[in-house]
Amino acid sequence: QKEVEQDPGPLSVPEGAIVSLNCTYSNSAFQYFMWYRQYSRKGPELLMYTYSSGNKEDGRFTAQVDKSSKYISLFIRDSQPSDSATYLCAMSASSSNTGKLIFGQGTTLQVKP
Amino acid sequence: DVKVTQSSRYLVKRTGEKVFLECVQDMDHENMFWYRQDPGLGLRLIYFSYDVKMKEKGDIPEGYSVSREKKERFSLILESASTNQTSMYLCASREGQMIHNYGYTFGSGTRLTVV
Numbered sequence: 001q002k003e004v005e006q007d008p009g010p011l012s013v014p015e016g017a018i019v020s021l022n023c024t025y026s027n028s029a030f031q032y033f034m035w036y037r038q039y040s041r042k043g044p045e046l047l048m049y050t051y052s053s054g055n056k057e058d059g060r061f062t063a064q065v066d067k068s069s070k071y072i073s074l075f076i077r078d079s080q081p082s083d084s085a086t087y088l089c090a091m092s093a094s095s096s097n098t099g100k101l102i103f104g105q106g107t108t109l110q111v112k113p
Numbered sequence: 114d115v116k117v118t119q120s121s122r123y124l125v126k127r128t129g130e131k132v133f134l135e136c137v138q139d140m141d142h143e144n145m146f147w148y149r150q151d152p153g154l155g156l157r158l159i160y161f162s163y164d165v166k167m168k169e170k171g172d173i174p175e176g177y178s179v180s181r182e183k184k185e186r187f188s189l190i191l192e193s194a195s196t197n198q199t200s201m202y203l204c205a206s207r208e209g210q211m212i213h214n215y216g217y218t219f220g221s222g223t224r225l226t227v228v
Binding site: 106 | 148155
């Protein structure tokens with residue numbers, strides 16, 4: 001079983017829809033949670049990060065962490081064609097220099113005009 | 114903005130060749146990483162380095178080695194390229210401890226094809 005599971009999609013939605021992207025994980029020691037966005041032929045870029053449980057909002061994006069269920073989510077409101085990309089969740093148990101990020105497989109999102 | 118520059122966007126190499134992938138970052142970051150990205154498998158850590166001349170194995174180090182002689186440069190070496198090393202290779206850097214800076218900055222990637 002992989003430490004981090006993410007539905008690869010692809011997920012196709014109409015412009016303006018609310019998008020929900022999810023990851024589950026098995027390691028209860030994870031406490032740093034991130035979402036990266038990767039456009040085609042580009043490297044991933046950090047989109048959101050949260051520490052421990054709770055919600056974090058940034059514009060149209062909301063990240064949620066439920067440590068009791070070992071489940072994290074990224075919500076995109078009023079989705080735009082420019083949101084079309086692959087979204088990767090990532091998490092780590094350690095804050096040290098040698099702490100490793102474990103990535104999900106990535107979900108490919110297409111927002112149709 | 115931090116920039117992480119990978120020397121090649123596309124490479125085609127023959128089986129058995131020694132391959133060098135170069136990565137340079139311009140913000141004095143301590144930590145540097147090499148990942149490979151494959152469909153359905155996501156990003157997998159090959160090697161990382163948290164200081165000059167220091168290196169640590171990641172999850173899939175077999176068939177690879179690394180070199181970090183200067184703080185800004187982290188090289189990935191395929192000692193004898195094989196077709197199963199055909200992949201997208203991503204370099205990343207991060208400053209200091211994760212508690213202070215969660216994010217990695219990634220390069221644009223090198224798509225390596227071994228024939």
